[in-house]
Amino acid sequence: MTLAEVKAYIEYDRAERERREKMYRYYKTHNAILDEKKKDDDKPDNRLAHGYVSYISNAFTGYMFGDPVTYAPLKKDGEADKDAEALTEAVKECFDYNDEQAENTTLGLDCAICGYAVEIMYVDMDAMVRFGRVDPVGCIAVKDGSIEEALTALIRYYDRYNVVTKQTTRTVEVYEKDTITVYKSIGGDLGAFGEPEITEHFFGDVPVVVYKNNLFGYGDAEPVLSLIDAYDRMQSDGLNDQDYFSDAYLALYGVGDIDDDKAKNMKRDRMLLMPDGSKAEWLIKQQSDATPQNIKNSLREDIHRFSGCPDMSDEKFAGNVSGVALRYKLLMFEDIAGIKEREFKRGLQRRLELLCNFWQVKGKPKWDWRWMKISFHRALPQNLLEISQVIGNLSDVVSDETKRELLPMDINEDTEKQRLAEQYGNSLFTPRERKTGDINDPEAEKKAERLRDEV
Numbered sequence: 001m002t003l004a005e006v007k008a009y010i011e012y013d014r015a016e017r018e019r020r021e022k023m024y025r026y027y028k029t030h031n032a033i034l035d036e037k038k039k040d041d042d043k044p045d046n047r048l049a050h051g052y053v054s055y056i057s058n059a060f061t062g063y064m065f066g067d068p069v070t071y072a073p074l075k076k077d078g079e080a081d082k083d084a085e086a087l088t089e090a091v092k093e094c095f096d097y098n099d100e101q102a103e104n105t106t107l108g109l110d111c112a113i114c115g116y117a118v119e120i121m122y123v124d125m126d127a128m129v130r131f132g133r134v135d136p137v138g139c140i141a142v143k144d145g146s147i148e149e150a151l152t153a154l155i156r157y158y159d160r161y162n163v164v165t166k167q168t169t170r171t172v173e174v175y176e177k178d179t180i181t182v183y184k185s186i187g188g189d190l191g192a193f194g195e196p197e198i199t200e201h202f203f204g205d206v207p208v209v210v211y212k213n214n215l216f217g218y219g220d221a222e223p224v225l226s227l228i229d230a231y232d233r234m235q236s237d238g239l240n241d242q243d244y245f246s247d248a249y250l251a252l253y254g255v256g257d258i259d260d261d262k263a264k265n266m267k268r269d270r271m272l273l274m275p276d277g278s279k280a281e282w283l284i285k286q287q288s289d290a291t292p293q294n295i296k297n298s299l300r301e302d303i304h305r306f307s308g309c310p311d312m313s314d315e316k317f318a319g320n321v322s323g324v325a326l327r328y329k330l331l332m333f334e335d336i337a338g339i340k341e342r343e344f345k346r347g348l349q350r351r352l353e354l355l356c357n358f359w360q361v362k363g364k365p366k367w368d369w370r371w372m373k374i375s376f377h378r379a380l381p382q383n384l385l386e387i388s389q390v391i392g393n394l395s396d397v398v399s400d401e402t403k404r405e406l407l408p409m410d411i412n413e414d415t416e417k418q419r420l421a422e423q424y425g426n427s428l429f430t431p432r433e434r435k436t437g438d439i440n441d442p443e444a445e446k447k448a449e450r451l452r453d454e455v
Contacts, residue, residue, distance in 0.1 A: 001153055001174055003193060009155055013140045020114040020137045023219050026053040027113045033232040044243035048235045052228045053221040056309040057112035060220050064337055065108045066379025068101040071372050084371035094355060098131055106133050111213035112220045119209040121354050129358055141210045154208040175208050204357035211347035214339055224307045231299040238292055254278035308332040341376050348374055
């Protein structure tokens with residue numbers, strides 16, 4: 001990619017950059033109302049910004065990544081392939097080295113806020129693969145225009161201010177299939193760049209993973225920004241009216257002329273000296289709170305309805321609801337999370353693919369990222385009593401392995417078999433047969449033989 005092309009992409013990205021910056025401002029509760037001009041210098045100017053963007057983004061991120069993503073080797077004929085197990089162990093070691101759980105949460109939050117997240121893969125001084133999140137505001141993903149929308153390059157640009165030289169340096173990094181090109185310009189603009197630095201990498205593709213929040217790449221709270229702005233104005237105007245009319249005017253009738261000194265004395269002494277036949281009263285504006293409150297309630301409900309994020313403070317989310325009832329209340333929340341999960345999973349698959357490419361260059365076996373199963377787990381309160389009853393009712397219908405998969409926790413099948421063997425020793429009968437006393441079953445000896453084989 002030539003420097004002229006890079007400059008053209010950066011110029012074209014101006015509107016998208018402004019959109020992403022706006023979403024991060026809203027996430028920090030710097031809403032549009034805080035930047036509006038003051039309408040009247042003689043009136044109160046309260047400006048209330050509500051953190052709905054951060055509430056919605058954090059709720060979706062916590063729901064999806066509160067419980068970490070898990071990886072397991074795919075099984076063939078009920079047994080895990082040795083190559084798949086070796087790949088899984090290597091991946092887990094690499095992910096622990098990179099604190100992958102925290103990385104996924106940060107990437108998920110970027111997706112929730114602005115619709116995109118960007119991760120760059122590189123090799124550190126110890127020849128270990130690293131991957132790290134970068135600010136998506138200054139990143140441009142260049143696609144090839146095909147149906148697959150394959151990534152051909154990533155342009156990352158950012159400014160750094162030197163407090164010593166008091167100069168701003170703009171750095172532009174271009175990640176392509178085989179090389180990384182770095183341009184630097186003094187002045188923080190797209191002026192004269194020096195000679196680029198070009199280095200090779202060994203990932204076999206653009207060493208970048210771009211995560212999308214949904215098909216159109218918008219944030220979770222982006223569809224309701226206008227509703228949030230309206231709610232900010234309603235709350236601010238309500239407080240301004242309250243402040244404006246809280247200091248009521250005192251009206252005096254039939255007292256003649258009162259100079260400033262007399263008025264100050266009456267205010268200080270809290271005493272009114274008035275002739276017969278005069279009258280005093282407070283002038284107070286009669287306000288009706290019903291209409292503004294109804295509008296605010298409607299706006300609040302619409303924000304939650306159209307974002308799909310439920311109001312967790314609502315009485316409907318009482319602690320005594322059943323698991324099924326809770327899932328019905330979170331149905332739209334779950335539907336949106338499912339869309340986000342499928343898009344995010346694509347990014348995780350690409351991360352695994354780049355890892356396999358790099359390890360093959362280092363001389364490891366030709367591993368295939370498709371040998372691994374990626375599982376997401378919702379951070380949702382579980383009714384373990386209901387789940388245990390379901391598992392008990394399925395005892396004669398499905399296998400023990402399938403029943404363990406229904407549990408809302410990560411369980412290793414081989415580990416559990418070993419623990420059961422240690423728990424029941426060399427008993428000829430399964431734990432269920434010991435409990436029910438069904439030891440006269442003609443098939444018991446065969447079952448015991450299978451148990452001994454498993455142990």
